[in-house]
Amino acid sequence: MRAVFFALVVLAPALAQAESKTLPSLKNDVFEGRVINRGVPRPQALSISRKLYLNDCKAGAGCVVTKTSFRNDSSLTNRSSIPNLSNGQTTTLQGYTWGDDHWNQVVDCVRETFAPFDIEIVTDAPTGNHHEVMVAGTAEELAYSDAGGVAPFIDCGATADNMLVFVFANQTNDVKYLCGAIAHEAGHAWGLSHSLDADDPMTYLDLGSSKRWQNFDAQCGEESPRQCECDDVGGTNSSSKENSFKYLRTQFGMISTLADTTIELDRPSEGQFVRSSFPISARYESPLELNSGSIATDGQTFLQIPEENLLFAWASPELPAGPHTLTISVVDEGDRTAMKTVNVNVLASCAGGAACASGTVCFEELCQPLTDGAGGLGSTCTNNFDCISGACASDGAQSLCSGSCEAGSSCPDGFECLSSNLCWPEAGGGCSATGGDGSMLLLLALGGLA
Ligand SMILES: [Zn+2]
Structure with a gap:
């Protein structure tokens, strides 16, 4: 009898997306150099909001954004240095166009992405300090060149509060792309650069696949390695690598309610x-x-x-x-x-006629224990995994570890080979009350796992 073992799948493999769609490219120079090193000291302790507001711009008639000068960006006043307009001019981002169910999928994905950290993801407009991603409209509506999303300039470190960044959601309905882009732009707002780790939200690679913050010293770059804008991001002790997970953990801390591993x-x-x-x-x-x-x-x-x-x-x-x-x-x-x-x-081997210790019996070339429940021949069982032989059989009254045999041979003393070609305690022996020839004896179905 050959044992069959089932592996437990603990995570569903990501299914390839069958649908074909054209994703907007983030590979645009408008994304480069957004985090800059002006030598501004990084704060020792977090002094900015932990709140990230995902704004779908569906309240009212879209989000009205006012052009402002560099480093005057604010989520409190919807002022941004990004639009290609004159200071004081306004432009409107149309509300999220893919419906509430789709929006909820994106929000859930963003929450999962930031789940390890003490960062609050909200979808209702906060009254106080907060960072904000406008997840709406198109790059064109922001009077901006083609891009999937964009963040304003920031110094090294999570130095600026009330940052306003954009993901141009109406250009694609790809949930994973939008989710990754939101995390990406928020990451910029908090001081992260681009990474060549294709699993990390800060990457340009493999856009549209699932992204999670990676606890890995990743090479900075878009398509090829380069120096990071800031040194030692996430404790890498390197000017060319950043660890996004450790960086966010250092800035915001892990959330206390995170379930154990x-x-x-x-x-x-x-x-x-x-x-x-x-x-x-x-x-x-x-x-x-x-x-x-x-x-x-x-x-x-x-x-x-x-x-x-x-x-x-x-x-x-x-x-x-x-x-x-x-x-x-x-x-x-x-x-x-x-x-x-x-x-x-x-188990010890009894192959070639080697003797077994007392309390064991030689079966299938192994000295199997006669202790009940230990998995040896005749031991009680509830499924095949309980048995050394991999064969748990039942006569309808009880289930015992069995094993294959040929009539008249190959079962050890105290066991007989029944017509079903399975070893079973001899009738009248031990505590077994089995009668007849055991023709009703059946192997338990495989896969009977609790
Ligand atoms: Zn970027």
Whole structure:
């Protein structure tokens, strides 16, 4: 009987978008150099608002924006240095055109993107200090050259309050693109430059794919490496790399209500008897992406879990008979760790007629324990994973670990090979009340997992 093991999928792989659409390009020089280094000292403590207002400009007849001079941008007065107008002139951004359901999807995505941090995403106009993304209209309506979004100039560090940035939402209905662009422009407002990490919102690469703040020292640049505008962004100790996650964490802190990261081992279970190489499956649960992880036996790491791993299932290395510990540890994007250890017992081999210790019986070339519940032949079980053989069978009255056999042979003492070609405790032996020839004996369906 060959055991079949099911890996648990903990994260759904991103599905490729089948629809084709033309995304507006962010690859425009209007995005470059928005964060500039004038030597202004970075503040030691956050002195700006933690509130980010997503304004769909649907109240009234769009958002009226007044042109102002550089560094006089304000979300409180809807003044912006960005439009190509004379100071004091106004222009109107038309309201978000894709409907409420679509808007809610974008807002949810932005909230998920900023979830690790103590940043409040709101959609009702705040009365006090706040940063604002106008998610509306087109670049043309802002009297601006072609772009997907734009942020005003800012010094290094989260130095300016009430920043007003734009994402020209009516140019595309791609939710992931809009979500990433909002995070991107807000990132500029708080002092982040462009990154070559295609998974990070600050990138120009692979626009329209899901973006999350990456705890990674990423190379600055649009399409090729360059120096960052500011040094040591996010503690990189480098002038050419920035770590967006650590930077935002330093500026705003992690939110106190963030759910913990946990790792659970589904296989093997504590104290389980296992073969020399055994399946391992685990569940990673966290509001944050996995950053790194490892699995060790007896303290020796044998596998680094790749960041992109979506299927938490592996096989252990071959281990000698006897007790061993298995430890899985993970680190999430917030540098939070979780760990789980279980003890397992690797079964001795009785291949080639080797003797088994008392209290065990040789079956399928393994010395299987006769202790009930331990997974050996005749042990009670509820699913196939409970059994060393991988075969939990039921006669309708009870479920016991079984295993395949040929009539008249190959079952150990105390067991008989029934007509269903499964080993079963001999009638009258032990506590089994099974009668007849067991013709009703059925293997449990695979996949009967709790
Ligand atoms: Zn940009």
